[in-house]
Amino acid sequence: MRVALFITCITDTLYPQTGRAVVALLRRLGCEVDFPERQTCCGQMHLNTGYRDEAVRLARRTKRVFGKSEIVVVPSGSCAAMIREHYPRLGAEMPRVVELTEFLVDVLGVTDVGAYFPHRVTYHPTCHSLRGLGLGGRPETLLRAVRGLELVPLPRADECCGFGGTFAVKNPAVSAAMCADKVGAVLDTGAEVLCAADNSCLTHLGGALRRQRTGVRVMHIAEILASTESGGAGRTAGLSTPEGAR
Amino acid sequence: MSGTFLGMPAFPVNAADAVQNSQLRHNLRRATHTIRDKRSRVVAEVPDWAELRSAAKAIKDAALRDLDRHLLRLEETVQAAGGHVHWARDAAEACRIVTDLVRATGETEVVKVKSMATQEIGLNEALADSGIHAYETDLAELIVQLGDDRPSHIVVPAIHRNRAEIREIFLRAMPDASPDLTDDPAALAEAARLHLRQRFLSSKVAISGANFAIAETGTLVVVESEGNGRMCLTLPETLISVVGIEKVLPTWRDLEVFLQLLPRSATGERMNPYTSTWTAATEGQTFHLVLLDNGRTDVLADEVGRQALRCIRCAACLNVCPVYERAGGHAYGSVYPGPIGAILTPQMRGMGTPLDDSLPYASTLCGACYDVCPVAIDIPEVLVHLRDRSSHPRAERAALRAAGWMLARPERLARAQRLAFRLRRLVPRRLPGPLSAWTDTRDLPDIPPESFRDWWKRTEGGTR
Numbered sequence: 001m002r003v004a005l006f007i008t009c010i011t012d013t014l015y016p017q018t019g020r021a022v023v024a025l026l027r028r029l030g031c032e033v034d035f036p037e038r039q040t041c042c043g044q045m046h047l048n049t050g051y052r053d054e055a056v057r058l059a060r061r062t063k064r065v066f067g068k069s070e071i072v073v074v075p076s077g078s079c080a081a082m083i084r085e086h087y088p089r090l091g092a093e094m095p096r097v098v099e100l101t102e103f104l105v106d107v108l109g110v111t112d113v114g115a116y117f118p119h120r121v122t123y124h125p126t127c128h129s130l131r132g133l134g135l136g137g138r139p140e141t142l143l144r145a146v147r148g149l150e151l152v153p154l155p156r157a158d159e160c161c162g163f164g165g166t167f168a169v170k171n172p173a174v175s176a177a178m179c180a181d182k183v184g185a186v187l188d189t190g191a192e193v194l195c196a197a198d199n200s201c202l203t204h205l206g207g208a209l210r211r212q213r214t215g216v217r218v219m220h221i222a223e224i225l226a227s228t229e230s231g232g233a234g235r236t237a238g239l240s241t242p243e244g245a246r
Numbered sequence: 247m248s249g250t251f252l253g254m255p256a257f258p259v260n261a262a263d264a265v266q267n268s269q270l271r272h273n274l275r276r277a278t279h280t281i282r283d284k285r286s287r288v289v290a291e292v293p294d295w296a297e298l299r300s301a302a303k304a305i306k307d308a309a310l311r312d313l314d315r316h317l318l319r320l321e322e323t324v325q326a327a328g329g330h331v332h333w334a335r336d337a338a339e340a341c342r343i344v345t346d347l348v349r350a351t352g353e354t355e356v357v358k359v360k361s362m363a364t365q366e367i368g369l370n371e372a373l374a375d376s377g378i379h380a381y382e383t384d385l386a387e388l389i390v391q392l393g394d395d396r397p398s399h400i401v402v403p404a405i406h407r408n409r410a411e412i413r414e415i416f417l418r419a420m421p422d423a424s425p426d427l428t429d430d431p432a433a434l435a436e437a438a439r440l441h442l443r444q445r446f447l448s449s450k451v452a453i454s455g456a457n458f459a460i461a462e463t464g465t466l467v468v469v470e471s472e473g474n475g476r477m478c479l480t481l482p483e484t485l486i487s488v489v490g491i492e493k494v495l496p497t498w499r500d501l502e503v504f505l506q507l508l509p510r511s512a513t514g515e516r517m518n519p520y521t522s523t524w525t526a527a528t529e530g531q532t533f534h535l536v537l538l539d540n541g542r543t544d545v546l547a548d549e550v551g552r553q554a555l556r557c558i559r560c561a562a563c564l565n566v567c568p569v570y571e572r573a574g575g576h577a578y579g580s581v582y583p584g585p586i587g588a589i590l591t592p593q594m595r596g597m598g599t600p601l602d603d604s605l606p607y608a609s610t611l612c613g614a615c616y617d618v619c620p621v622a623i624d625i626p627e628v629l630v631h632l633r634d635r636s637s638h639p640r641a642e643r644a645a646l647r648a649a650g651w652m653l654a655r656p657e658r659l660a661r662a663q664r665l666a667f668r669l670r671r672l673v674p675r676r677l678p679g680p681l682s683a684w685t686d687t688r689d690l691p692d693i694p695p696e697s698f699r700d701w702w703k704r705t706e707g708g709t710r
Contacts, residue, residue, distance in 0.1 A: 009653065012698040013663050014691050019698035023708055035702050041653040046646060048611060050633030054650035061654070131613035160568045164610025166642075171608065172683035173262035177271075177572045178610075179687065207688030 002032040003103070004069035006062070008079045008199075009041035011220075015199050021226035022075045022100060028226075029108055038065045044082040047090070049166045059083075059092035066094065071107070075100040075222050077129025077198045085132060099129065100222060101138040101197055111141050116229045118148030122191035123221075124182070124205070126198040127160050139197055139221055146224060152189045156181075163204035179208045186216060194218045256604035260577035261569075270574050273408045281402070282565045284514025285618070292510070302507055303622045305500045306556040310546060316461040316494045317537065323464030327526030329533040334488075336540050341372035343536050344453065344486055348378050351484050353451045359468060359475040360384035361455025362559055363488045363538055365397060365581040369453070380453065381445050383474040385438050392419035398575025398583060400561040401512050406574055409434060442474065452478040456489045457558065458504060459535075462497045464525050466535070469508055471519040479522050486534045491542050492555040504558060507620035511560035541594030550631040554589045556621040561586075563615035563625060569608055578605060585615035589628040597636055606632035641680065656699070663697040 003026060007019045026033050043058030062083070066072050072094070074080040080099035087094050104110050123143060129135045143151050162168065162178025169175075182205060186194050194209065196202050199220055206218035254260065264270060289295055309316055321331045334340035348356055356373070358364065358380050370380040370391075382391045389404040390397050393415040397403030404412070413429040416437055423437050454475065458467040466487055468475050479485060495501060509518040527533035546552050564570045564584030575583035579601045580591040588609060592602040606629045609615075615625045638646075652658045670693040677685045684690070702708070 007698050009659070012659075013666070014693065016694050016696060016698040016701050020701065020708065033707065035699075035707060037699060037703070038656050040656055040659050043653075046650060048630055048633070049642070049646060050606075050630075050636055050638060051646050051650070052634040054646065057650070058653055127610070127612035127614075131617055158614075160610050160612035160614070162568070162610060164612070167607065167610045169680065169683045171258045171261060171569070172686065173258065173265045174569050174572050174608075175610075176687040177265045178568050203691050204688060207684075207691065210689045211687065 001030070001108075002034065002070060004034045004036055004066055004072045006039055006042070006066065006072050006074045006079070006097070007035065008074065008076045010203070011075060011199050014203065015220065018075060018199060018220040018222050021220070021222040022073070025113060025222055025226040026073070029104070029110060029113060031108075034069065036065050036069070042079045042082045043090075044079060044086075045165055047082070047086060052090075056090045056092070059087050059090045063087070063092040063094050066097075070096065071103075072097045073100055073103045074098070075197070075220065076200070077126050077133055077135065078200060081128040081132030099133055099135065099197065101135060101142055102133070104142060104225075105138045112145035113142060113225050115146040115225045115227050116148050117146050117224050117227045119193050120150045120152060120189075120191045121193045121195050121224065122152045122154045122186060122189040123157070124154055124161065124186075124194060124196045124201065125157055126196050126201045129197050130158060135197070139195075142221070142225060143195065146227075149224070152191050154189055155185045157185075161201050161205055163201045165200070168204055175204075176208075179204060183208050183212065183214070187214060191216060193224070195221050195224055197221045254579040254601050256600040257573070257577055257579070257608045258604060260579065261573035261608070264574045264577050265572050267574075269408070269411075270406055271572065273406055274571055274574055276408075277402065277405045278565045278571050281514055285511060285562060285565065288510045288514050288516055289618075291516075292506070298503055298507055299620055299622055301503045302558075302620060303556060305495065305503060306621055307553075309494055309496055309500075310492065310552065310555055312496075313491065313494065313546065316496055317491055319461040320459055320464060320494055320535075321537075323461065324526050324533075324535050325464075327464045329464070329526030329535055332534060332536045334536050334538050334540070337367035340367045340488060340536055340538050340540065341369055344369060344488065345373060345376045345378065347484070347486055347534055348373065348451055349376065351451055353378070353449075353484075355379050355381065355445075355449055356451040356453050357381050357383050357445050357449040357478050357482065358387070359452065359454035359478045360387050360403075360470065361453070361488065362400060362581060363455040363490050364453060366490075367488070367538065367540060369488065381442075381449070383442050383445065383478055384470070385435060385472055385474075388438055388442070389415055392416065394419075396576060397581060399564055400559050400582065400584070400586075402561070406576070446474075446477040446481055449478075449482050451484045451486070452482040454479060454485065454487045456487050456493055457508070458495050458501060459489050459493045460495050460498050460501065465498065465523050466525075467501065468522045469505075469518050469520075470522075471513065471515070473520050476520050476522050479524060480528060483530070484532045484534070485524075485527070486536065488536045488538055490538050490540070492546075492557075508558055508560055511558075511562040511618070511620040541596070544596065545590075545593045548593065548631075551589065551593050551628050553623050554586065554593060554628060556623055557586050557590065558621060560620055562618040562620065566614040566618050567609075568612065568614070569610065573608070578608065580605075585609060585625045585629075586623070589623075589625055589632060592632055592636075597632070603636045606630075606636055660697065660699055663693075663700070667693045667695055 043055035047055035162175040386404040399405040409429040456466040509515040570584040
């Protein structure tokens with residue numbers, strides 16, 4: 001199957017290792033991956049901050065860039081939800097856009113992607129994945145099938161981490177209070193790795209986990225699913241990320 | 247809306263104070279989680295909850311679509327049953343009407359049923375200016391009134407107080423409270439009951455709101471759980487009800503849907519304890535209905551925002567909101583706090599003050615409110631819609647414009663990515679100015695030497 005990858009601006013800029021992991025994973029599962037190089041950003045930040053006109057421009061150009069693609073895979077719950085929920089209202093309806101774990105479970109019909117990751121992991125379902133897209137148990141199903149991985153439930157997992165895009169800067173006190181509670185819940189699990197399907201929430205949570213010297217690292221689900229006994233996505237699982245640490 | 251909150255600072259300033267208040271945080275966490283869990287248990291019991299929810303949405307939408315017709319019908323049926331109907335354009339007019347009605351009775355004291363509409367128009371303050379004392383009879387409203395405080399929740403106005411604080415308020419402000427009063431909830435309720443009993447028996451005038459107004463029959467409905475409402479509605483000689491125009495339901499049958507949704511959503515109860523319905527005046531009673539606009543027709547004129555008028559004031563959105571849980575109700579500077587307040591207040595007041603402009607941003611858009619709303623108000627959608635109409639700080643506008651320019655061409659984005667990596671080592675761990683909001687509690691992410699797009703180009707998609 002031929003898929004077009006919408007990498008999202010934040011993963012492109014800050015977390016290229018997530019992007020490389022997505023490519024490696026999709027190829028391992030037999031997909032041919034296109035990366036339309038004219039892509040930039042879905043426009044979510046502009047829309048949610050109150051700049052609809054700019055958001056409309058970005059939405060329409062994203063639609064144009066992916067106009068010929070048969071199916072578009074997005075490794076971000078919130079960007080995928082932006083396209084699916086809001087694009088129709090912005091005059092930029094884009095059919096056949098799926099989030100990565102939806103693509104794996106629903107389109108490819110795979111739950112065991114053949115990954116190996118011998119670590120204690122907890123999963124934060126992120127609001128737009130959970131309530132926006134309705135990803136349900138897909139990410140956990142994929143993680144449970146990873147050899148060596150011990151998945152521990154996150155208490156009060158469905159609660160927002162407090163990122164909310166520009167909310168984190170416009171309402172820093174409440175954002176930090178929410179983050180503190182989420183970090184507390186993560187530490188209660190005793191996990192080494194906090195995993196999510198959205199790098200934006202992980203930027204916020206990872207920044208706090210690192211500031212507090214918790215020793216817990218954050219990883220996008222694609223990086224875990226791409227890991228194999230031979231190292232997976234071009235790097236050894238378990239070692240601290242050499243670049244783009246969150 | 248009421249002037250009580252005018253001049254309050256913007257939400258982030260109020261919230262920054264509130265999150266540091268450990269007593270408030272503790273009280274709110276405990277209370278919201280208790281109601282939240284109870285609600286989720288009793289909602290799960292109802293197999294056709296989703297159908298009830300869409301029915302409620304459809305009924306309210308239909309009622310709002312023909313609001314003018316239903317309101318005239320309501321006026322007709324209430325008058326036919328012997329009631330008097332008054333129309334109030336705004337808070338000032340509504341307060342004037344009610345004050346004049348009370349004055350005409352010659353009374354200087356009134357008892358009140360818990361009512362959001364009268365809180366919204368600042369009725370108690372207006373009455374006090376005319377020498378009329380209004381006694382709140384709902385337990386939580388009584389706590390707020392005796393504590394010289396403001397309500398912080400739609401259903402549980404004293405949610406920010408715990409029982410030890412309530413005991414102190416009673417001992418201080420309730421002359422007939424026993425000095426041996428404990429903080430046992432039953433003892434506190436008993437003290438309030440004894441305090442209020444005489445008021446119920448002696449008051450000649452009562453003021454209420456209404457949860458629903460049935461156009462077909464002229465019937466008003468109050469849903470409450472303490473019985474104080476029933477006492478106020480039945481004992482006094484004059485009853486004045488102040489009701490927002492969006493409370494109209496076309497037919498008696500419509501009520502069935504809402505009486506299933508409201509108690510489960512509001513308090514996690516399967517059935518509401520005291521549901522009072524009255525059609526104009528009971529025997530020997532004079533009844534006045536004051537129909538209140540106060541910004542509601544402006545909300546109705548907004549195609550996206552008008553869904554907020556479906557609200558039945560259950561406060562389920564407050565109880566699940568992570569922002570409300572930490573900021574508390576007072577930070578919203580309105581009698582309508584939480585997610586619903588963040589979309590209702592700026593629409594009803596009209597935007598333009600720093601506080602009202604900041605309310606649509608008092609949310610992470612996490613969507614928990616929309617999930618629990620029994621009338622399916624898409625609160626995140628309305629928040630985003632209002633953000634577009636809000637005035638933006640100049641620096642933010644410049645930054646977002648620059649980002650828009652950069653993201654309009656992939657070449658610009660790629661140049662910015664390479665530049666960011668080169669400049670990263672010059673960026674301090676703690677940023678100055680508004681950006682310190684990020685670095686005060688979080689580390690900045692590292693900038694990788696090569697973006698994904700540059701890697702893709704260099705390696706031809708990882709094939710080299």
